[in-house]
Amino acid sequence: MAQLRVIKNRMGAVATIGRITKTMQMIATAKFTSAAQRASSTKPYTERIRDLVLEVSSSASDYDSLLLTGPSEPKQRQLMLVITSDRGMCGAYNGNVLKAALQHVRACRERGIDVDIEVAGKKAINFFKFQKMDLQEQHSLGDVPAYEAVEKIASSFIRRYVEGQYDSVHIVYTQFISNARQQAVVSQLLPMSPPEADGDSAEAVGEVVYDFQPSVDELLDDLLPLMAKTVLFQAFNDAAVSEHIMRMIAMKAATENSKEVGRALRQQFNRARQSQITTELTEIISGAAALE
DSSP states (O other): OHHHHHHHHHHHHHHHHHHHHHHHHHHHHHHHHHHHHHHHHHHHHHHHHHHHHHHHEEEEEEEEOOHHOOOSSSEEEEEEEOOOSSSSOOHHHHHHHHHHHHHHHHHHHHTTEEEEEEEHHHHHHHHHHHOOOOOSSEEEOOSSSSSSHHHHHHHHHHHEEEEEEEEEEEEEEEEEETTTTEEEEEEEEESOOOOOOHHHHOOOOOOOOOOOSHHHHHHHHHHHHHHHHHHHHHHHHHHHHHHHHHHHHHHHHHHHHHHHHHHHHHHHHHHHHHHHHHHHHHHHHHHHHHHO
């Protein structure tokens, strides 16, 4: 009887967990759909900014900017922003990003480069505290990164980079490639390399002659910071999409697993119940036989 009670309690607990994971899966699906729409709507703008920088920079061969070339006297110091989630239960999402960030820091230190770390997401905060690594700043943008908040972060990066505090700025995040593939990457935000055109696009840009007003230098002075802000915003959007789809997949797997465990417990319960009934019948028959 005690064994049956234990199995029944486990069945109830597994069923409760299954309902919770199913609910979390549905929430993650809704958030993924919304985040995917935001990311897909901002991506064409990001690509167009890149194309515009290509077109303008191709007409400014003598243009010189720290945002493109980098410092002439490196200080062997760089800034790294690590983007993770605030919550867990999203598979290997946070683990992959934090592993990539830690490998990048170790590789830099082997080359004698100091790395200042800034983070976005509570999981990164807890991880680097556990690693006993100091954080320069902690950013909180929530599930829906606002452009104004990202723009403020990017402006701070640009200001400190131009002032010469850092040789480069890197971001570590999960790039959304497709529904089936998300990859943790370390991407250099500053200095920026002018985007390269392929084939016909490069020929088309070379053939067109533009008359710029204002001047090319003035345009690039405005476009390059805008490009850095847009690329960072796209990185935050990609990270949000990746987080939600990986949580959706993880919760779906957990729900399916809870169903399998529930079925196994049901079979175990039925066998134990049948064994108990058989034992009771045997005792009754034995008792009746003894009375005869």
